[in-house]
Amino acid sequence: MASVLAPAWGVKEMADPNKAQEIREYMQSVAGSNFTLSSGETVTVIKGDVKEKNGEAILIFRYQIVK
Numbered sequence: 117m118a119s120v121l122a123p124a125w126g127v128k129e130m131a132d133p134n135k136a137q138e139i140r141e142y143m144q145s146v147a148g149s150n151f152t153l154s155s156g157e158t159v160t161v162i163k164g165d166v167k168e169k170n171g172e173a174i175l176i177f178r179y180q181i182v183k
Contacts, residue, residue: 124162124180133173136166143177150182158183 131139143164152158164177 124178126176126178129175131166131173131175133168133171136168136173139173139175140164140166143175157181 143161143166146161147163148160150158150160158181159179160182162178162180164175167174167176
């Protein structure tokens with residue numbers, strides 16, 4: 117029987133355009149890391165980046181619930 121993986125979830129949040137590069141570097145550094153949420157669930161950060169357009173910055177990242 118094949119194992120079934122939980123689907124990946126995506127999140128979009130507004131970010132401070134002045135900190136876009138700092139946020140981008142942080143998200144790249146935590147890709148593949150596990151975090152425990154306040155709900156008790158454990159998630160793996162798949163990837164993240166900051167998209168900049170018209171003076172605005174949007175943090176976009178994907179994660180997967182693993183526990």
